[in-house]
Amino acid sequence: MANEQIKLMIEDLDFYYGDFQVLEGVSLKILVNKVTALIGPSGCGKSTFLRTLNRMNDLIEGTKVDGKVLLDGQDIYDKGVDVVGLRKKIGMVFQEPNPFPKSIYENVAYGPRAHGIKDKDELDHIVEDSLKKAALWDEINDRLDQSAMGISGGQQQRLCIARALAVNPDILLMDEPTSALDPIATAKIEDLIENLKEDYTIVIVTHSMQQAARISDYTSFFLMGEMIEYGLTDKLFEKPEYKKTEDYITGRFG
Amino acid sequence: MVRSNFDKDLEKLNQDILKMGSIVEETIYKAVTSLVEQDVELAEEVIKNDDQLDYYEIKIDKKCIKLIALQQPVARDLRQIGMITKIATDLERMGDLAYNIASITKELSAEEFIKSLIDIPRMAEINQQMVRGALESFVNLDAEQAREVGRKDDQVDELDDQIIRELLTYMIEDPKTIKQGNKLMFVSRYLERIGDHVTNICEKVVYIVTAERVTF
Numbered sequence: 333m334a335n336e337q338i339k340l341m342i343e344d345l346d347f348y349y350g351d352f353q354v355l356e357g358v359s360l361k362i363l364v365n366k367v368t369a370l371i372g373p374s375g376c377g378k379s380t381f382l383r384t385l386n387r388m389n390d391l392i393e394g395t396k397v398d399g400k401v402l403l404d405g406q407d408i409y410d411k412g413v414d415v416v417g418l419r420k421k422i423g424m425v426f427q428e429p430n431p432f433p434k435s436i437y438e439n440v441a442y443g444p445r446a447h448g449i450k451d452k453d454e455l456d457h458i459v460e461d462s463l464k465k466a467a468l469w470d471e472i473n474d475r476l477d478q479s480a481m482g483i484s485g486g487q488q489q490r491l492c493i494a495r496a497l498a499v500n501p502d503i504l505l506m507d508e509p510t511s512a513l514d515p516i517a518t519a520k521i522e523d524l525i526e527n528l529k530e531d532y533t534i535v536i537v538t539h540s541m542q543q544a545a546r547i548s549d550y551t552s553f554f555l556m557g558e559m560i561e562y563g564l565t566d567k568l569f570e571k572p573e574y575k576k577t578e579d580y581i582t583g584r585f586g
Numbered sequence: 587m588v589r590s591n592f593d594k595d596l597e598k599l600n601q602d603i604l605k606m607g608s609i610v611e612e613t614i615y616k617a618v619t620s621l622v623e624q625d626v627e628l629a630e631e632v633i634k635n636d637d638q639l640d641y642y643e644i645k646i647d648k649k650c651i652k653l654i655a656l657q658q659p660v661a662r663d664l665r666q667i668g669m670i671t672k673i674a675t676d677l678e679r680m681g682d683l684a685y686n687i688a689s690i691t692k693e694l695s696a697e698e699f700i701k702s703l704i705d706i707p708r709m710a711e712i713n714q715q716m717v718r719g720a721l722e723s724f725v726n727l728d729a730e731q732a733r734e735v736g737r738k739d740d741q742v743d744e745l746d747d748q749i750i751r752e753l754l755t756y757m758i759e760d761p762k763t764i765k766q767g768n769k770l771m772f773v774s775r776y777l778e779r780i781g782d783h784v785t786n787i788c789e790k791v792v793y794i795v796t797a798e799r800v801t802f
Contacts, residue, residue: 542658569660571797578661583589 337364339503339533340385345399347377347384349392354380358399358559360552362503367525367534369544369565372554373585378537381554382505385535386422387415403503420447423496427508429488431480431495436472439480439491443499458498465531466494467524486517490524497532504528506536510543522547541581545569553577592657599649599670600725603677606642607721609635610680611714614780617684618710620691621773622703629695632688639681646674665797669790673724676783680717683776683783690769700756700763706770709745709777712738716784723788729795736788736802742781749774 340362347355355377362368362385370378383389385401387408401408408418420443431439440459449455459476463469468490472483480491489509496504506525510518525534525547538544544551545565552562553576561568561577572578579585613632620628650671653659659667716735723731750771757767785802792800 541660545660570664572661581660582663583592 336366338362339364339404340535341400341402341405342385343400343402345381345384345397345401347380347389347398348396350394354557355384356557358554360559360562362533362535363550364533365529365531366549367529367536367547368550368552369548370535370537370552370554371539371541371544371580373580374539375556376554377557378554379507381559382507382535382537385503385505386419386424388419388424390415420499421501422503422505423499423501424505425489425492425496425507425509428512429485429492431488431491433479433481435477436480436483436491437476440494440498443495447499462494462498463491465497465528466490467520467527468494484517486513486520489513489517489521493521493524493528497528501532503533503535506534508537508539511539518543541569553580555580589657592653592659592663595649595653595657596663596666599646599653599667602642602646602649603670603673604721604725606639606646606674606677607717609639609642610677610684611717613639613681613684614710614713614717614777617687617691618707618773618777620688621694622707624691624695626692626695629688629691633685636681636685639678643674643678647671662794662797665794669794673787673790676786680780680783683780686776687773690773694766694769697766700760700766700770701752703770705745705749705752706773706777709742709749709774709781712742712745713777713780713784716742716781720784720787720791723791724794727791727795729792732788732791732795733800733802736785736792736800739781739785739802742778746774746778 338361342358342360342362345355345358346353358377358381370382372378380389384397385408389395389397397409403418403421407413432442434442437459440462441455444455444458449458460469460473463473468487471487480488483491489512493504493509510521513521522543525536528534529549536544536548548565550563551565551568553560553568553572555576561572561574563573568577569581572581613635616628617632619625620632650667653667654664657663716738719731719735719738722728723735753767753771753774756763788802789800792798
């Protein structure tokens with residue numbers, strides 16, 4: 333781990349919804365061009381943690397953050413940080429595919445347009461490139477002008493990934509991106525994640541431990557708002573260091 | 587406690603290994619006793635019972651494969667199931683070696699021994715103790731006991747060297763003893779191999795408990 337480059341450094345992070353503390357003293361490193369999986373039972377704070385990484389929780393009233401989240405050394409919670417610019421760098425994909433009720437083309441072009449790109453050729457190029465990276469281009473390049481609501485759930489999710497890629501982020505956050513998909517669509521997304529990590533740093537929340545084991549390089553186990561164990565995925569699933577981790581991954585939790 | 591069905595299945599697997607192991611222990615005893623007492627009937631029993639061990643090995647293998655396919659075990663569960671299939675293979679091999687000894691019993695049943703057999707039963711006794719200890723360490727997940735049993739194999743190796751040296755002196759002195767001496771050397775080597783298989787089991791127990799790969 334020593335010679336790995338750190339993309340995000342989280343230091344002693346606390347998070348509150350009102351008076352209720354959801355995260356307690358979480359410290360974690362997210363390494364460049366690696367897939368980091370966050371696992372843990374429902375309510376352990378893993379999704380909340382993911383959302384602190386691009387300040388999505390700012391949108392919820394009454395929340396409070398203590399601690400630091402350093403993106404390439406710069407704290408994203410510093411005053412004066414441009415949150416829109418931050419979310420351009422750190423894209424997000426959600427549990428349910430949530431394409432805009434627009435054409436496939438417009439879904440992908442939306443972000444770049446919002447960031448000021450107007451040139452038609454350039455937009456065409458970004459749309460094609462993003463759809464190719466999301467492994468969707470070959471399936472839908474003949475119907476880019478059709479509604480995104482008319483394609484399958486698995487295709488919609490890959491479209492959402494293409495949409496996130498279109499603004500050229502460094503990091504992709506994925507919150508249970510395959511929980512609404514069938515096994516074949518899931519396998520396609522997993523293949524895609526494997527390819528995407530060449531160019532992006534990926535953090536994924538998943539309820540499927542088998543998925544974490546299959547696709548991630550590092551795994552982090554959360555329990556009741558604390559980060560219990562973090563390490564190489566291989567090691568965590570063969571020989572976890574803490575009993576709490578072993579109990580959870582072997583299904584003896586409770 | 588959740589996953590109680592899975593835990594029950596794992597416990598049954600442990601029981602299968604114990605049962606198979608106790609059959610192996612008994613088989614080693616019977617094979618060597620049949621040799622020493624030139625008891626062909628007992629040797630036949632060992633030969634006939636070998637099918638039983640083959641059956642156990644396949645049965646245990648099937649259960650392990652099924653658990654892996656259906657339960658996706660991880661961590662210690664995975665280490666345990668992965669090693670149980672290998673332990674079953676080691677036990678089956680030990681049964682084969684005892685079978686070989688029983689075959690030699692039949693070949694030598696009408697001959698007078700060139701010397702009284704003392705070290706061979708001693709080796710077999712240590713083997714049996716080792717099998718028992720290895721199985722105990724497996725059930726109790728006791729890595730320390732597994733290491734201790736593994737180290738005992740040195741005694742078996744020493745006895746094997748000693749037996750072979752001794753038989754060689756007989757064979758040099760009187761070439762008529764070569765045929766029998768050679769067969770007894772094989773018996774000694776079979777017992778030495780049995781010790782190696784017990785050692786393998788001990789290594790696997792250490793891996794199950796500590797996830798550490800060791801060789802004794």
